Amino acid sequence: MKRLILLSFLATFSFCSDAQTKKSPKTLSAEHLKKYTSYFTIENGGFKGKGTKTIKNLVNSSQFITYGEIHGSYQVSAITKAFMPLLKKAGFNHFAIEVGPTSAKKLTELSTPAEKTVENLKAFNSKYTVSKGKESAHPIPFFDAVSDAEFLQEARANGMQLWGLDQEYYYATFFLVDELMRTVEGTSEASRLTSLKNTAIQIMYKHFLDEVTEKIDDAYPLIVKEKAVNDFFDAFPKDNKEAQEIINNMKISWDIYIRWRNDSHVDRISYIRNNFMKHYNEALAKEKKPKVFTKIGSLHASKILSNGAFDIGNLTEELAQRNKTQSTAITTWIPFKQTEKGLVNNFEKYKRNYARYSMITPLAQKDQWAIVNLKEVREQIIKGKVALPTNGDYHKLKRLIWGYDYLIMPSVDQENTPNRTN
Known part of the structure; x- marks a missing residue:
């Protein structure tokens, strides 16, 4: 019995030694x-x-x-x-x-x-x-x-x-608005939408200017609440798929920018x-x-x-x-x-x-x-x-x-x- 235990011990020792020398x-x-x-x-x-x-x-x-x-x-x-x-x-x-x-x-x-x-x-x-x-x-x-x-x-x-x-870039808004207007060129809605656009753009510009001059921290939290901006978006026909897609992309982008401090x-x-x-x-x-x-x-x-x-x-x-x-x-x-x-x-x-x-x-x-x-x-x-x-x-x-x-x-x-x- 002693001999078997000793042989087992020696075999284990030999294995450990080999592992250590690798x-x-x-x-x-x-x-x-x-x-x-x-x-x-x-x-x-x-x-x-x-x-x-x-x-x-x-x-x-x-x-x-x-x-x-x-x-x-x-x-x-x-x-x-x-x-x-x-x-x-x-x-x-x-x-x-x-x-x-x-x-x-x-x-x-x-x-x-x-x-x-x-x-x-x-x-x-x-x-x-x-x-x-x-x-x-x-x-x-x-x-x-x-x-x-x-x-x-x-x-x-x-x-x-x-x-x-x-997302659409922070400063893409004015070009995107022009892209929106291109979707109604030559239609009966063009004249009314142009008037709404001009009012919305003036308000957007004011908020951007206030942000640049540090009167406010961020422009978009205020822009999304403006009635003139929402009236402009709402005036586009629901069946104008291209316009609705542009508007949706803008709103998603603005929301991400607004919540950038909140994950x-x-x-x-x-x-x-x-x-x-x-x-x-x-x-x-x-x-x-x-x-x-x-x-x-x-x-x-x-x-x-x-x-x-x-x-x-x-x-x-x-x-x-x-x-x-x-x-x-x-x-x-x-x-x-x-x-x-x-x-x-x-x-x-x-x-x-x-x-x-x-x-x-x-x-x-x-x-x-x-x-x-x-x-x-x-x-x-x-x-x-x-x-x-x-x-x-x-x-x-x-x-x-x-x-x-x-x-x-x-x-x-x-x-x-x-x-x-x-």
Whole structure:
């Protein structure tokens, strides 16, 4: 009996010793990440360099690509433009954007024919943008610059259909009112509605001016209560479906803005998701598995919980899993930017934001784009071949690596040129 117990003890001891001598996975490091990073440039609107293979592979293997952008970046517009021919070749027909449904329809109109896009957007922005110094109130966000018009032109030239996902922008009201009036041009209601419109516009303008001069905090809580505004909306015939849709989109957008301090963010995200699904289901009637390229702020592109909501990156991941296809989420960092005051290193300027990513930031280059394959890094972690650090960096790194499949860091960014006269 003693002998059996002793043999059992020795066998157990031997097993424990073997387990203890097995190598633990190496902690993720900059050297490790280099293996999953490739570089490219964008020349004459196309990709050049080793990283091109990574770009083409992700396009060709995906049903959904959710490109998480940094708003207002010239380089983001450049890469969006460069994506378009690859997307067309891979069978993508749909381009979802972070604007309201009516705004997307307007952009479709302004980009028809495609070669008139820059010219048409310039006239539109010049008419509806209000500027003072460097501050501007745009009617449609993220389509104010020449580079924005150029990627839109390329998208439309490659047959992309635009999907408007978001609420209508805060400063879209005056252009939307004009769109409303276009629905009654040449009808018997036009004259009366014009009179109602003029009264409503004057009241709206007064509240906006009071907000700008800080007499009030927000204009919309007052605008929605104005009798003249509601009389104007109510005067549109109920069978005018186009007008009713515009009015509904405006009211939803205003409500989200009014409640922004009271958790309306999740209502906004639900609106984005619902608009995506509306377009997607319409596309399903014509295509078995519609391919969609979405350009949206980086937080929205995450596959996991982001800012308290399961955003569009999460939705497309769910759809891909259901379809047994692939959804690719990309996030963007802008390491360097050339400004009037010289070259700015954003990793230094925003040290607190990037402090936990010290193993990633050295991968950025000033003269070429870096693309980090986070998907492969994630797979290595899941397989136990590499481990996340156990200090505080763990949390931000895991959120990044589990939220996105690729990180793109452009070469030096630059200031945008406004596509308007004012």
